[in-house]
Amino acid sequence: MKRTKIKQLFLEKKEGSVLVCAWVRTNRAQAQFGFLNVNDGSCLANLQVVYDAKLANFEEISKYRVGVSVQIKGNVVLTPSAKQPLEVHAEEVVMLGDCPEDYPIQPKRHTREFLRENAHLRARTNLFNAVFRVRSVAAMAIHSYFQSHGYVYVHTPLITCADCEGSDQMFKITTLNMQNPPLNEDGTVDFSKDLFGKQSFITGSGQLQGETYAMAFGDIYTFGPTFRTENSNTKTHANEFWMIEPEMAFCDLEGLMDVEEEMLKYVIKYVLDNCEEEINFFDQFVEKGLKKKLTDLVDAKFVRISHHDVVDILLKSGQKWEFTPSFDDDIAKEHERYITEHFNGPVFIKDWPKDIKAYYMKVNPDGKTVAAVDLVVPLSGELMGGSQREENLEVLLKRMEEMHVEKDGIDWYLDTRRYGGCVHSGFGMGFERLIMYLTGIENIRDVIPFPRTPKSCEY
Amino acid sequence: MKRTKIKQLFLEKKEGSVLVCAWVRTNRAQAQFGFLNVNDGSCLANLQVVYDAKLANFEEISKYRVGVSVQIKGNVVLTPSAKQPLEVHAEEVVMLGDCPEDYPIQPKRHTREFLRENAHLRARTNLFNAVFRVRSVAAMAIHSYFQSHGYVYVHTPLITCADCEGSDQMFKITTLNMQNPPLNEDGTVDFSKDLFGKQSFITGSGQLQGETYAMAFGDIYTFGPTFRTENSNTKTHANEFWMIEPEMAFCDLEGLMDVEEEMLKYVIKYVLDNCEEEINFFDQFVEKGLKKKLTDLVDAKFVRISHHDVVDILLKSGQKWEFTPSFDDDIAKEHERYITEHFNGPVFIKDWPKDIKAYYMKVNPDGKTVAAVDLVVPLSGELMGGSQREENLEVLLKRMEEMHVEKDGIDWYLDTRRYGGCVHSGFGMGFERLIMYLTGIENIRDVIPFPRTPKSCEY
Numbered sequence: 011m012k013r014t015k016i017k018q019l020f021l022e023k024k025e026g027s028v029l030v031c032a033w034v035r036t037n038r039a040q041a042q043f044g045f046l047n048v049n050d051g052s053c054l055a056n057l058q059v060v061y062d063a064k065l066a067n068f069e070e071i072s073k074y075r076v077g078v079s080v081q082i083k084g085n086v087v088l089t090p091s092a093k094q095p096l097e098v099h100a101e102e103v104v105m106l107g108d109c110p111e112d113y114p115i116q117p118k119r120h121t122r123e124f125l126r127e128n129a130h131l132r133a134r135t136n137l138f139n140a141v142f143r144v145r146s147v148a149a150m151a152i153h154s155y156f157q158s159h160g161y162v163y164v165h166t167p168l169i170t171c172a173d174c175e176g177s178d179q180m181f182k183i184t185t186l187n188m189q190n191p192p193l194n195e196d197g198t199v200d201f202s203k204d205l206f207g208k209q210s211f212i213t214g215s216g217q218l219q220g221e222t223y224a225m226a227f228g229d230i231y232t233f234g235p236t237f238r239t240e241n242s243n244t245k246t247h248a249n250e251f252w253m254i255e256p257e258m259a260f261c262d263l264e265g266l267m268d269v270e271e272e273m274l275k276y277v278i279k280y281v282l283d284n285c286e287e288e289i290n291f292f293d294q295f296v297e298k299g300l301k302k303k304l305t306d307l308v309d310a311k312f313v314r315i316s317h318h319d320v321v322d323i324l325l326k327s328g329q330k331w332e333f334t335p336s337f338d339d340d341i342a343k344e345h346e347r348y349i350t351e352h353f354n355g356p357v358f359i360k361d362w363p364k365d366i367k368a369y370y371m372k373v374n375p376d377g378k379t380v381a382a383v384d385l386v387v388p389l390s391g392e393l394m395g396g397s398q399r400e401e402n403l404e405v406l407l408k409r410m411e412e413m414h415v416e417k418d419g420i421d422w423y424l425d426t427r428r429y430g431g432c433v434h435s436g437f438g439m440g441f442e443r444l445i446m447y448l449t450g451i452e453n454i455r456d457v458i459p460f461p462r463t464p465k466s467c468e469y
Numbered sequence: 470m471k472r473t474k475i476k477q478l479f480l481e482k483k484e485g486s487v488l489v490c491a492w493v494r495t496n497r498a499q500a501q502f503g504f505l506n507v508n509d510g511s512c513l514a515n516l517q518v519v520y521d522a523k524l525a526n527f528e529e530i531s532k533y534r535v536g537v538s539v540q541i542k543g544n545v546v547l548t549p550s551a552k553q554p555l556e557v558h559a560e561e562v563v564m565l566g567d568c569p570e571d572y573p574i575q576p577k578r579h580t581r582e583f584l585r586e587n588a589h590l591r592a593r594t595n596l597f598n599a600v601f602r603v604r605s606v607a608a609m610a611i612h613s614y615f616q617s618h619g620y621v622y623v624h625t626p627l628i629t630c631a632d633c634e635g636s637d638q639m640f641k642i643t644t645l646n647m648q649n650p651p652l653n654e655d656g657t658v659d660f661s662k663d664l665f666g667k668q669s670f671i672t673g674s675g676q677l678q679g680e681t682y683a684m685a686f687g688d689i690y691t692f693g694p695t696f697r698t699e700n701s702n703t704k705t706h707a708n709e710f711w712m713i714e715p716e717m718a719f720c721d722l723e724g725l726m727d728v729e730e731e732m733l734k735y736v737i738k739y740v741l742d743n744c745e746e747e748i749n750f751f752d753q754f755v756e757k758g759l760k761k762k763l764t765d766l767v768d769a770k771f772v773r774i775s776h777h778d779v780v781d782i783l784l785k786s787g788q789k790w791e792f793t794p795s796f797d798d799d800i801a802k803e804h805e806r807y808i809t810e811h812f813n814g815p816v817f818i819k820d821w822p823k824d825i826k827a828y829y830m831k832v833n834p835d836g837k838t839v840a841a842v843d844l845v846v847p848l849s850g851e852l853m854g855g856s857q858r859e860e861n862l863e864v865l866l867k868r869m870e871e872m873h874v875e876k877d878g879i880d881w882y883l884d885t886r887r888y889g890g891c892v893h894s895g896f897g898m899g900f901e902r903l904i905m906y907l908t909g910i911e912n913i914r915d916v917i918p919f920p921r922t923p924k925s926c927e928y
Contacts, residue, residue, distance in 0.1 A: 013719060015619060015687065031719035033684075033889050051686035051718070052619055079889040081719075106719075107860065107890035115888075130678070130881040131888070133685035143686070146622040153612050160474060160511055163605040167919045168694055169709050171926045181664075182647060183640040183671060185698045188658050191647065199647050205640075205698055205708065206926035212642060212671065219589070219919055219928060225492075226592035227510035227602070228474065235627055235693060239644045239664060249664065250628050259510070260472060260490040260540075260565075401566065422589040422928055429574075429590070430492050430538040431566035460626040460678055467630045467665035469678060469881055 011083070017052035019086060023095055030057065030082045030098065031106070033134070036117050039072030046071070046103070048080060054140055054287045059084065061100040070105070076117055077109030077134075122456055129460050130469055137295070140288040141457055144281060145445050151280035152233060152254055152441075155273050161256065162227040165234065166216025171208050172419040180211035181237055212237045217255050217370075217436060218423045221399065224257035224434055225426050231256035233441075241464050245453045248442065250462040257436035263372075263381040263398045266435035267358050270385055270394050271312045274356075279308050281448055288449075297450025303389065304448070310355040317341070317362045317379070320349055327352075338363050341384075343391055350388040359384050369409045372398040383437075390447045396437025403427035470542070476511035478545060482554055489516065489541045489557065490565065492593070495576050498531030505530070505562070507539060513599055513746045518543065520559040529564070535576055536568030536593075581915055588919050589928055596754070599747040600916055603740060604904050610739035611692060611713055611900075614732050620715065621686040624693065625675025630667050631878040639670035640696055671696045676714050676829075676895060677882045680858065683716040683893055684885050690715040692900075700923050704912045707901065709921040716895035722831075722840040722857045725894035726817050729844055729853050730771045733815075738767050740907055747908075756909025762848065763907070769814040776800070776821045776838070779808055786811075797822050800843075802850055809847040818843050828868040831857040842896075849906045855896025862886040 011029040019028065032050035043062035050057075059082055061071050074080065084100040114120075114128050115135060125132040132138040156163065169183065185205040186192065192200040201209040216232040223230045236253040258269065282289060282304055293300045317337075324335035324345050333342040341349075341359065349357055360383040361374060371380035381398035400406040406427060410417060417424070445457040455461040460469045470488045478487065491507035494515050502521035509516075518541055520530050533539065543559040573579075573587050574594060584591040591597040615622065628642065644664040645651065651659040660668040675691040682689045695712040717728065741748060741763055752759040776796075783794035783804050792801040800808075800818065808816055819842040820833060830839035840857035859865040865886060869876060876883070904916040914920040919928045 017619065031891070051621075051688075077889040079891040106892070107886075109889045110887065113888050130681040130884060131685075133682055139685060142623070142682070143621055145624070146616070146620075149622050149624075150612055150616045153609055157605070157609045160476065161605075162510075162602055163608050164601065164918055165604070165608075165694070165711055167709060167917075167921055167928070169696070169921045169926060170928075172928070181642040181644060183642050184647065185640060185700075186647075188641060188643065188645075188647065188650065205700060205923055206921070207924040208926070210926055222589040222928075223592055223601070223918065226590075226598060229510075235624070237628070241644075241664060250626060252624055425589060427566075428569065429572050430536040430568045432490070432538040433565070458626075459623055459682065462626055462628045462665070464664055465666040467628060467667070467669055469626070469629075469631070469681075 015052035016048075016050050016055070016057045019057065019096065019098075020053065020055060023088060025086050025088060027083070027085050027101075028098065030059075030084075032057065032080060032082070034074050034076055034078045034080060034109075036076065037072070037074050044068075044072050046074065046080070046082075046100075048082070049139075051139065054136060054143075054291060058094060058097040059100050059103070060097055061103055065100065065103065067103070071103050074105065075109050075111060075113070077113040077115065079106040079109075080104065081106055122453065126455055126461075133459070136291065138456075140285075140291050141445070141449050141451060142459060144285050144288050144448055145457060147284050148277060148281050148445060148448060149233070149441070151277040151284075152231075152273075154280065155276045156229075156231045156256065159229070161229040161231045162223065164216070164220060164223045164230045164232055166219040166223075166232050166255075168212055168235070168237075169206070169210055170213040171206060171210050179214060179239055181239055183210050183212055214238050215253070215255065215438070217257070217438070218420065220255055220257040220436065221423070221426050221434065224259045224436070225430065225432075228259045229256070230258075243464055245455075246443070246446075248454050248458060248461050248463055251454070251458065252441035254439045254441060255436060257434065259432055259434045261398075261435045262433050263360060263383060263435060266396050266398065266437060267312070267314060267360070267383060267385075270358075270383075270396065270437055271356075274385075274393070275308050277444070278304050278448070282308070292450050300450045307356060307387065312356045312358055312385070313353045314358045314360060317359055320345070320357075320359050323352060324348060338365070340366055346386040346391040350386055354388070356385060356387045359386060364409075367397070369413045369415050370397075370399050370406065372400045373405055373409070381435075387447065390443070393443055393447060394437050394439040396435065398433065398435040401427055401431045401433055403431070474511035475507075475509045475514070475516045478516065478555060478557075479512065479514060482547060484545050484547055486542070486544050486560075487557065489518075489543075491516065491539060491541070493533050493535055493537045493539060493568075495535065496531070496533050503527075503531050505533065505539070505541075505559075507541070508598075510598065513595060513602070513750060517553060517556040518559050518562070519556055520562055524559065524562065526562065530562050533564065534568050534570060534572070536572040536574065538565040538568075539563065540565055581912065585914055585920075592918070595750065597915075599744075599750050600904070600908050600910060601918060603744050603747050603907055604916060606743050607736060607740050607904060607907060608692070608900070610736040610743075611690075611732075613739065614735045615688075615690045615715065618688070620688040620690045621682065623675070623679060623682045623686075623689045623691055625678040625682075625691050625714075627671055627694070627696075628665070628669055629672040630665060630669050638673060638698055640698055642669050642671055673697050674712070674714065674897070676716070676897070677879065679714055679716040679895065680882070680885050680893065683718045683895070684889065684891075687718045688715070689717075702923055704914075705902070705905075707913050707917060707920050707922055710913070710917065711900035713898045713900060714895060716893065718891055718893045720857075720894045721892050722819060722842060722894060725855050725857065725896060726771070726773060726819070726842060726844075729817075729842075729855065729896055730815075733844075733852070734767050736903070737763050737907070741767070751909045759909045766815060766846065771815045771817055771844070772812045773817045773819060776818055779804070779816075779818050782811060783807060797824070799825055805845040805850040809845055813847075815844060815846045818845060826856070828872045828874050829856075829858050829865065831859045832864055832868070840894075846906065849902070852902060852906060853896050853898040855894065857892065857894040860886055860890045860892055862890070
């Protein structure tokens with residue numbers, strides 16, 4: 011007999027004999043019968059299994075502890091309950107793997123901190139089972155959106171030797187003996203002996219390589235891990251995280267915002283459609299109103315407004331600010347919060363002062379701002395950042411000079427402007443930020459299976 | 470007017486006015502009219518654009534060089550040609566970005582080596598456009614297979630501090646100054662000052678973490694970049710590549726082979742269905758018979774045979790071998806080739822001598838072999854490797870001792886056997902190997918956008 015997954019049982023709601031393999035979540039034994047609640051990871055809901063004294067090993071079963079893995083043969087019986095539409099009446103229950111009493115995941119409330127210290131076991135709780143299933147489904151939603159819109163998925167390299175983006179923020183990688191590295195005559199490390207023949211790093215972005223592929227395929231996206239060395243212990247920083255970086259040829263800033271808005275709505279709708287149980291769980295136990303927040307966003311028309319006009323609104327608001335809004339400066343968390351409340355929905359803030367933005371962003375006709383755009387959403391702040399790229403080689407070179415960006419090592423990038431350059435745009439979205447938005451979870455450590463943060467690299 | 474992608478034009482085959490943005494592939498100008506062949510990356514096929522002397526800038530257009538980006542307004546006209554079902558009669562042609570004469574990608578045959586040295590431009594050729602579109606579509610096929618079968622996609626960490634898998638094969642990563650690292654009193658590097666407070670690496674596998682998630686979700690898969698420090702310059706080695714590692718609870722070796730076979734057929738069929746143009750191109754220009762090879766595989770029943778019986782066949786074959794087949798040894802490339810020809814199809818080789826396999830593989834009742842399996846396919850050799858895992862903690866610990874595997878640092882892994890362990894299995898598939906199989910391309914450097922190999926880390 012083939013094993014049936016519990017999810018399948020709930021989908022089919024069909025009486026008949028089945029074979030189920032799963033882990034015991036609770037076991038309530040009485041004198042003549044007992045109830046096992048078991049979960050096989052295929053869905054959030056547990057399956058109730060009724061066993062009785064007619065089973066030869068009834069005494070044994072009634073002692074099964076939480077965490078034990080079991081194989082159950084029995085009959086599906088439909089029950090007149092909305093919450094639990096069926097149960098299985100066991101004809102045979104066999105223990106596959108025992109679980110001692112010191113099993114850390116007991117059927118009680120554990121703190122998030124405790125579960126972080128048991129990251130290899132926490133996916134066995136309802137909360138993390140829901141979080142990491144949403145993470146998986148959201149990843150699929152992203153691939154599904156871009157592929158169905160004709161984008162090509164590009165695996166840009168993680169190892170890089172170009173330190174143009176500021177090697178201070180990148181991990182160095184090496185195959186040299188760090189204790190006794192080979193040295194040059196002047197006493198510096200001889201990286202010609204390293205695997206790549208020069209000093210190499212792990213990168214924080216695939217954008218530049220992505221742009222070269224957009225000039226071949228029109229529309230491309232990346233989706234992969236990203237690394238930052240930031241020594242920062244906050245709820246929103248991790249040293250390893252995943253990022254999506256789409257890049258579109260023949261696309262200006264307005265077109266970019268169209269894509270961002272359509273993509274985000276698609277992903278949220280996909281998760282709402284495919285993770286109803288999980289979203290309801292978060293709505294009940296993690297963030298009250300989460301489901302409404304998400305459905306509202308799907309129906310919202312995103313506001314598009316310039317950085318200048320945002321600062322204007324902030325200054326005229328009469329609010330007391332910790333950070334005074336400025337036409338020349340970045341926008342603080344408190345400002346983002348105010349502006350999304352002001353418009354009661356997601357806001358694209360565009361046309362930023364060029365001095366606080368990256369060199370590759372398109373300089374606007376005013377000469378002072380660049381065609382950059384940040385998307386801020388209610389409650390969570392910035393979700394995506396993007397820009398139209400400077401396609402004019404002369405202007406780009408001037409900007410690189412102004413901002414002290416090394417040209418050496420990225421001449422290949424400039425070729426995108428030399429050979430058939432065109433208006434193009436792209437954005438980046440931190441995947442964990444999206445998952446935090448989708449689940450209501452407030453600490454990035456709780457949406458990454460095995461998080462890496464300063465002084466913390468377990469498992 | 471909104472831009473229409475060329476792929477859309479070919480799909481719809483509808484007359485009417487359109488706006489197209491694309492790059493010039495060829496330009497044949499005559500006295501009174503001319504033909505631009507343009508490509509926008511949305512599909513392999515070029516669009517033919519007819520322009521004539523009625524256009525005010527006719528002289529200019531006729532001088533457009535290869536690589537120029539253009540915007541074309543015109544009318545779609547259906548043509549009675551199977552090869553080119555439509556063309557556009559231009560009403561306006563505007564240059565968006567010029568392209569000088571030194572543009573490396575000219576409409577002629579370039580060597581693969583030359584194109585590797587122009588990796589940032591090579592996706593603009595038909596060959597690499599086809600290769601990297603197939604790579605993208607195959608990635609989607611993999612996600613699609615696993616997600617539709619209820620697997621959870623897990624992002625296992627790349628940074629690791631556990632050097633249990635042999636840190637010699639891993640890149641070291643650090644934020645320390647490699648020139649003058651902080652030292653302990655005994656003169657060794659003081660890694661407590663490093664970002665994670667200890668020495669850290671970039672990993673070559675997510676399997677162990679994946680197993681812990683299989684014990685929560687039942688079925689999981691990983692799909693991400695992987696790193697090896699191998700100083701090996703061959704056609705099949707790269708230091709950065711992508712890998713898929715599924716792991717299934719309640720699944721034995723036979724179940725594992727079922728999954729591998731079904732998944733591979735699904736992915737190949739998906740690519741055949743979605744990349745017909747590209748597969749035909751490879752069949753014509755890269756590997757004659759490729760399409761038949763792929764369709765044959767989809768229809769094949771994979772053979773399942775033990776390592777022992779394979780060696781038996783090899784020894785009795787009467788062939789002269791460079792490497793003599795042995796019951797205790799690995800199987801060489803020449804043996805793989807012979808055995809797939811012998812069975813005229815894909816072959817699962819299972820139950821390998823335990824001494825040449827990893828410690829975590831399930832020891833068979835004979836005590837001599839493990840429940841490992843390699844899938845070898847005609848022409849390409851090994852495509853996947855997997856095993857049933859040793860779920861018995863005692864046996865696993867004994868194997869670790871025998872094979873000198875450090876227990877320190879992976880006690881969490883052993884918890885999968887302590888707490889509700891069960892029969893489970895998993896496999897790994899190198900994504901590049903799959904792409905080489907799908908395209909007929911023989912050098913791994915030509916299926917990775919920006920390959921990293923010893924002494925080579927450009928872009």
